[in-house]
Amino acid sequence: MLELDPVIHQPTRLRIMAALVGLDEGDRADFAFLRDLLGLTDGNLSVHLQRLEEAGYVRVEKTFIGRRPKTWVWATPEGRAAFAAYVDALENILYPSHKEA
Amino acid sequence: MQPQDAMDDLKAIRQIMERARRASDGFGGWFMVLWGVIWFLGFTGTHILLYLQREDAINWLWTPLNAFGVLCSVWLGIRMAQRARTKSSSLWTSILFWWLALAAFDGVLIWQFRLYTNGLHMALLIVLTIALGYVQFGLFTHWSISVIGLFLGLLAVVLVTWMPAYFNLGFAVLGGGALIGGGLWILRYGG
Numbered sequence: 347m348l349e350l351d352p353v354i355h356q357p358t359r360l361r362i363m364a365a366l367v368g369l370d371e372g373d374r375a376d377f378a379f380l381r382d383l384l385g386l387t388d389g390n391l392s393v394h395l396q397r398l399e400e401a402g403y404v405r406v407e408k409t410f411i412g413r414r415p416k417t418w419v420w421a422t423p424e425g426r427a428a429f430a431a432y433v434d435a436l437e438n439i440l441y442p443s444h445k446e447a
Numbered sequence: 448m449q450p451q452d453a454m455d456d457l458k459a460i461r462q463i464m465e466r467a468r469r470a471s472d473g474f475g476g477w478f479m480v481l482w483g484v485i486w487f488l489g490f491t492g493t494h495i496l497l498y499l500q501r502e503d504a505i506n507w508l509w510t511p512l513n514a515f516g517v518l519c520s521v522w523l524g525i526r527m528a529q530r531a532r533t534k535s536s537s538l539w540t541s542i543l544f545w546w547l548a549l550a551a552f553d554g555v556l557i558w559q560f561r562l563y564t565n566g567l568h569m570a571l572l573i574v575l576t577i578a579l580g581y582v583q584f585g586l587f588t589h590w591s592i593s594v595i596g597l598f599l600g601l602l603a604v605v606l607v608t609w610m611p612a613y614f615n616l617g618f619a620v621l622g623g624g625a626l627i628g629g630g631l632w633i634l635r636y637g638g
Binding site for chain 2: 350360361364365366367368369375383384433436437439440
């Protein structure tokens with residue numbers, strides 16, 4: 347039986363990773379973009395991003411555009427690999443014989 | 448985890464990835480629709496004016512149309528840069544200035560080589576520059592934009608070589624149509 351990555355397995359973090367991996371590699375998402383896309387509160391998103399950042403799956407960068415603060419978030423190569431492995435694991439649950447073949 | 452849960456998770460993942468892609472891309476679609484409409488109006492008008500032997504009025508048609516297009520593009524570019532939700536979409540101000548540089552390049556060529564004395568050559572230069580711009584732009588964004596650029600370039604060469612009398616009408620329908628259709632496709636599917 348395959349182990350599902352506990353960091354990504356949490357539903358909100360899974361959705362955050364899906365949104366970030368859905369962007370082209372090298373693209374960064376604005377904090378507000380993620381919040382609106384996923385329908386989360388600022389606090390909820392911050393907590394989960396912190397957990398993903400601790401795992402090395404995302405990077406968070408705070409900058410200023412003019413005088414307005416902007417927080418960029420993006421998936422690291424490790425995060426993309428972990429997400430791909432998680433999706434593989436889900437597909438393996440659905441189609442175990444297909445994977446073995 | 449049960450297979451049904453895995454299936455639900457995979458479905459949710461695909462939906463979110465698709466929504467993220469769609470929400471982050473597609474800004475270019477508005478520019479393409481805008482210029483597609485301008486091309487349709489401008490080239491259709493040019494065809495009609497030539498038919499009516501009113502060549503003198505062609506400049507009076509294109510000048511306000513182009514001015515309107517540039518003003519709208521600047522407004523769109525500033526608005527999109529301000530509302531950038533992903534890093535890639537914050538490049539729009541740079542892209543806008545790149546298009547303005549291409550326009551200035553064409554302006555100098557038209558002036559120095561006196562291309563304004565031949566409407567067809569002037570139109571061909573502008574259309575080919577725009578086609579090249581789209582091909583280049585697509586290389587940095589999405590292949591579909593390069594395909595539209597390639598189509599516009601080939602259309603220009605085919606029309607000017609074999610059907611010069613239908614250059615304007617062809618570009619109104621096929622060129623303007625390609626830009627409007629491509630723009631709507633990008634807005635719908637996220638380029």
